[in-house]
Amino acid sequence: MKLCSSIQEASDGSLRGCAICLGNFDGVHLGHQALFAEAAQHGPVVALTFQPHPGKVLQPQLAPRLIVSQARKLELLEAHGVGTVIVQPFSTEYARTSPEAFESSLFDGIGARTVVIGYDFTYGMKRAGTLQTLQAAAASRGAQVVTVSAVSLEGVVVSSSKIREYVLEGRVEAAARLLGRPFDLDGLVVPGAGRGRTIGFPTANIDTTNELRPAAGVYAVRVSIVDQPGWHGGAANIGVKPTFGGGEVTIEAHLFDFSGELYGKRLRVEFLERLRAEKRFGSASELSSQIGRDLEAARAAVARRRP
Numbered sequence: 467m468k469l470c471s472s473i474q475e476a477s478d479g480s481l482r483g484c485a486i487c488l489g490n491f492d493g494v495h496l497g498h499q500a501l502f503a504e505a506a507q508h509g510p511v512v513a514l515t516f517q518p519h520p521g522k523v524l525q526p527q528l529a530p531r532l533i534v535s536q537a538r539k540l541e542l543l544e545a546h547g548v549g550t551v552i553v554q555p556f557s558t559e560y561a562r563t564s565p566e567a568f569e570s571s572l573f574d575g576i577g578a579r580t581v582v583i584g585y586d587f588t589y590g591m592k593r594a595g596t597l598q599t600l601q602a603a604a605a606s607r608g609a610q611v612v613t614v615s616a617v618s619l620e621g622v623v624v625s626s627s628k629i630r631e632y633v634l635e636g637r638v639e640a641a642a643r644l645l646g647r648p649f650d651l652d653g654l655v656v657p658g659a660g661r662g663r664t665i666g667f668p669t670a671n672i673d674t675t676n677e678l679r680p681a682a683g684v685y686a687v688r689v690s691i692v693d694q695p696g697w698h699g700g701a702a703n704i705g706v707k708p709t710f711g712g713g714e715v716t717i718e719a720h721l722f723d724f725s726g727e728l729y730g731k732r733l734r735v736e737f738l739e740r741l742r743a744e745k746r747f748g749s750a751s752e753l754s755s756q757i758g759r760d761l762e763a764a765r766a767a768v769a770r771r772r773p
Contacts, residue, residue, distance in 0.1 A: 469550075
């Protein structure tokens with residue numbers, strides 16, 4: 467996949483005739499995937515996105531927690547058939563771009579023949595650009611605009627905001643349906659307190675930069691070790707470990723039937739099912755008994771989701 471660090475860099479003539487999809491693409495969910503599928507019917511697929519997310523520049527106090535990191539987004543875009551990604555730096559200055567200037571950058575600069583947008587797309591300073599203005603700009607240059615209707619599942623419109631809501635509530639199965647895959651996060655295994663090993667359930671303490679994390683609780687998960695083949699079933703706990711007095715929120719994963727050293731390795735954790743909420747137990751023995759039951763439930767959940 468080709469990566470361009472700005473619209474200017476992408477305006478070298480190499481993308482002329484492309485079908486370009488516009489959006490932030492946080493999560494690369496089923497709605498975004500519908501844009502890419504439509505674009506593939508019209509030419510080489512290009513995605514134009516922004517970094518950082520415009521909300522973090524324009525309304526930082528209200529900015530959403532992003533579903534995926536920038537690196538993961540690029541990985542997912544490539545997996546869904548995007549041949550070129552243009553990452554346009556977003557700033558307060560760029561936010562003042564007029565609709566006309568943005569239109570020119572697409573059709574005159576990049577040379578797009580088809581622009582594919584979602585049903586609610588707006589652009590330019592103060593979101594003054596609309597479907598109608600974009601269509602007029604395209605028509606004047608012999609290009610076209612294709613709109614893709616909202617994608618709905620069981621009466622729920624697929625959107626990044628709805629996925630965030632589900633993940634924050636711990637409803638990872640509902641989030642997976644809208645994403646088209648399990649919600650995941652990446653992180654580095656770092657030393658923890660070591661309590662899991664002392665009660666017979668060693669865990670990997672995962673330090674992640676992902677902004678969005680599921681609600682506190684115990685989850686059935688699948689874990690891959692980055693740069694190694696295969697997946698490992700397991701269970702993960704997110705929370706403050708109230709049985710041991712609480713503290714900062716941690717993410718710890720126990721991998722079934724795994725032997726080996728994980729410190730310093732990068733893991734990807736897919737959240738399959740929430741098994742229970744976080745709970746304070748009266749003793750380490752009581753906690754250990756519950757963990758045994760959790761692992762049985764997690765094994766069953768992982769088995770249900772094997773390809």
